[in-house]
Amino acid sequence: MPARLVIWMADIHSKRVRESEKAREKDCVAQKGFQDVHVMIFIGFGFLMTFLQRYGFSSVGFNFLIAAFALQWATLMQGFVHGMHGGKIHVGIESMINADFCTGSVLISFGAVLGKTSPVQLLVMSVIEVTLFAVNEFIVLTVLGAKDAGGSMTIHTFGAYFGLMVARVLYRPNLDKSKHKNCSVYHSDLFAMIGTIYLWMFWPSFNSAVTAHGDDQHRTAMNTYYSLAACTLATYGLSAVVAHDGKLDMVHIQNAALAGGVAVGTAGEMMLTPFGSMIVGFLAGTISVLGFKFLSPILEQKLKIQDTCGVHNLHGMPGVLGAIVGAVTAALATKDVYGDGMADVFPDIQSGDVEASFQGIRQAISLAVTLGIALLGGLITGFILKLPIYGAPPDTICFEDGIYWELPGEEGSHEELTTVRTPDEAEKLNA
Amino acid sequence: MPARLVIWMADIHSKRVRESEKAREKDCVAQKGFQDVHVMIFIGFGFLMTFLQRYGFSSVGFNFLIAAFALQWATLMQGFVHGMHGGKIHVGIESMINADFCTGSVLISFGAVLGKTSPVQLLVMSVIEVTLFAVNEFIVLTVLGAKDAGGSMTIHTFGAYFGLMVARVLYRPNLDKSKHKNCSVYHSDLFAMIGTIYLWMFWPSFNSAVTAHGDDQHRTAMNTYYSLAACTLATYGLSAVVAHDGKLDMVHIQNAALAGGVAVGTAGEMMLTPFGSMIVGFLAGTISVLGFKFLSPILEQKLKIQDTCGVHNLHGMPGVLGAIVGAVTAALATKDVYGDGMADVFPDIQSGDVEASFQGIRQAISLAVTLGIALLGGLITGFILKLPIYGAPPDTICFEDGIYWELPGEEGSHEELTTVRTPDEAEKLNA
């Protein structure tokens, strides 16, 4: 009997050690994941949008403003919808990661309306979008029981189609008056590459930040890594092919090279295999480059959607692709392949509650629900933002920092360089 | 008896596991903390100061030089003053974090004299300031027993008022001869935003880098996070309000948005609560923006303090605010609220050595001591730096890289400036 007691005590000891250890290890890994996602939100998204020649202050500055606001609002909204414990919202690393995810979605929508909205409009959009994001996330992950760790559906598809719908409602027929500013200059493209590279490097952390620790998390990170690598090669190759003289286009490199991360957002934690991930990444890069080249002009001319950053090509189509890949991979899941990992990835299949094929159907329904809420939400939000009370810029002064920022002198102008500006140009700018 | 032996052995086993585990876990977390602080020192401070149009090389280059020097000197000085073990200085992650903190203080002072000092002057200033920092830190933390994990007093208040006093002594009545260079250009402001965003993102790590691991560290990080978020919103709002036509000012965004991190440097690890942190952050952003708008011109004209980066607004006032918030929060500490955490935050109150109210007094005295040493030290240092032997720049060539750096040609000058390109050149290029 004393021996039994001893065994029991030894057991308790080790167990406690293991548990506290697990908690702390989880913590350490989670902190790293949070930090990486945080860098993606503030540096990645912020600088990715600095490509416009005269909208760098607004890109990085409004990104900063929206993110700082949305983080707090998302903590509240996600807490209300699915994080209440005895009437209190628990905050911690996991809630901070989820708030970053929600913020990412808002920043994707920001990309669609970049240069054409006032900060007040953006804040109003954030209020509505964060709320709907939390509702959609609750329906998809909790009610429908779908899996979407990296957010192909809940973050990318939702953010993209929400933003595209807002852009549709806010359509500006005379936007070509600001056309000469809706493009990059040499150094603005280099600033944007800072954003691209940070997003690319930390995407494996993004997709795996809230997966189960251990094997599951590693698999997600590796799948994302291989998908991105293949996507990048596809992007460079195709960018040279579709150009008229074999030259590379910075727009493709900055954006399409990231589509591989979007497209494994759902299936990344599943048994996609490295080779499968590379195929998905290759496909994502391909549709993204083709989208920029052929689809974006059509969207603008036929559907009247002025998508400044091309979020349809980076987040929209690759997000839908990712949702479909996720549904198919889920439907094909077997206990032979997943082994003990099944409990982490598909607890409902493990417990025998659902068949794998039904999990696939759940995933497909979740995509439809996400699209529905995003499009409807964007439509309503668009009409709310159309009210003439937010100080939106006129068609002639879009893509221009000067309307919302005190601008410094021109490059080198104080350095005894004279800035010759025609009077009516200057007038417009200071208007 | 064998069973007791077994219990004892099992206990030993688990204990060792726990201890080594704790050491390693501490290590892992501490490494992350160190890395984040390191990025803040080199990228954050370095690029934050690149906002000047012709002083980018010096900002990031001298920042690099001073930091590389001060790190080593601080390791020695902090070792001499409070890190000796049997006649040897122990180095490790904790000493590296502390050296980074000390370096941060020197870089804050650098901000006050930016553009008006030679590298030799900066190195001499570092030698003195690092030494006084170590002495002040020893008095505040060890002799007086105050708490200041994030350095509202020891780092920010000390660095700011030291630098302001140096700037006062080095007052240049004819600085307006270089006035046209004491401002930003478009791209230099974007480089500065890289510094701002990195400082903002990693500030929670800064404030929590040397707190007790576990709950204490989490609380500190969360308090800092919420303070920064609220501060950012306050900064944007107030920046638009104080401007003459509702436009945002980059100077405010780059600096005041960070004041929330400074202001919870002392109280961050205390039971400030998320809501309390947000109030502090809101206040910090407010006084910082108002400082830039109304106080800085007065400081320059009446007190003859030419504060290039406005460190009084970002580090000085928010640092003092943080010290006061810390003193009040400490004085209000009760065992009911802190529970077991009291041992981590206020070991002297836990052990019954002091009352909470007395801890508050200690904190207040520490602020006074810090201000005293900083101002006196800055005064003496200023006079030492005034000796005409360091190659300081003349009033006409301040804020100018050209005096210390071999400068490359102008933007595009080699590219046949103003882009005059002969037709066949252009043809070749497009071939």
Added chain:
Amino acid sequence: MPARLVIWMADIHSKRVRESEKAREKDCVAQKGFQDVHVMIFIGFGFLMTFLQRYGFSSVGFNFLIAAFALQWATLMQGFVHGMHGGKIHVGIESMINADFCTGSVLISFGAVLGKTSPVQLLVMSVIEVTLFAVNEFIVLTVLGAKDAGGSMTIHTFGAYFGLMVARVLYRPNLDKSKHKNCSVYHSDLFAMIGTIYLWMFWPSFNSAVTAHGDDQHRTAMNTYYSLAACTLATYGLSAVVAHDGKLDMVHIQNAALAGGVAVGTAGEMMLTPFGSMIVGFLAGTISVLGFKFLSPILEQKLKIQDTCGVHNLHGMPGVLGAIVGAVTAALATKDVYGDGMADVFPDIQSGDVEASFQGIRQAISLAVTLGIALLGGLITGFILKLPIYGAPPDTICFEDGIYWELPGEEGSHEELTTVRTPDEAEKLNA
């Protein structure tokens, strides 16, 4: 007997805990190491090369392309040569770090031919260099049993001399036709500093990423940290000394300040001591600055090696220095000094298989082998790249993005600003 059983069980418990814990802790640290190295490869190398005024797109863009490709190819090649387990290649954090190391070597070679090669040439070079890297690594680390955790030999020496030999074979006698573009402009130098600072900050992680966890890893990181700090001071001092009027040269700061990390790549994990590391760092900075000032022009004129980034000064000579320091330090290893750590650093000396002096000889032979494979491999690769089928740029359009990228309009050209500068103003600036 029950008690024995209990002991045994308690032992098993703790053992499992310890093992799983060790694995996880290793994991957590390894992940941090991987992330840091990853940032160095994509941001560090990518932006370090953006110093050229009209080659920023290619520098960061081709760096991205080559790295994304080489990572995958290196995983395969390193797997084939020394990572097969039962016919399968195991992938994981360690293989990802090793692939990053191999990629680093390719990017060093890229630095030697920067601006003079087409993307196709670079991809062909990557295919060959990655393969030879894996072979050389296998010979040096496994066959010869040398130690080279930070890759002074296998990464830096190999990459530099491989690239220099390629540059020699691809010698362009008429390159001075593009001479006016082979230099920096103000903002391109600031972009390059982003690369420099990131490389500098994370180099301790680079050198210690694959060392044994615990003491060994800490020692490596600390040695690298002190070497870099001393190297930076040496670089600033010497840069001012060798300049004609005491001005600092950005080329030295951007490159030579990093030589201290290269030079402790082999000896960093050995008992080099902080003071020893600082001497090595000081030497590395010195030879690197002197190399840029005096040796590079000779290499170009006499040996016909056009080394665009000066990789001979940053990676070549410091790499050889690091190999020699490693050989000497290894030869001097005694059990008195290393204690239990001997098993981690020199397992063969610990087990009595070899004498310390013989380990030194192994290290020296490894340097010779590395140089041989690099030079021969570079020679062959150079001739393969000389085939006129890769679309290499003509001599007149080297260092020019326009040949491979669709370029945006000029800075400010859309803003219709004209830059007029009076002659005496320009004079003042260049004074």
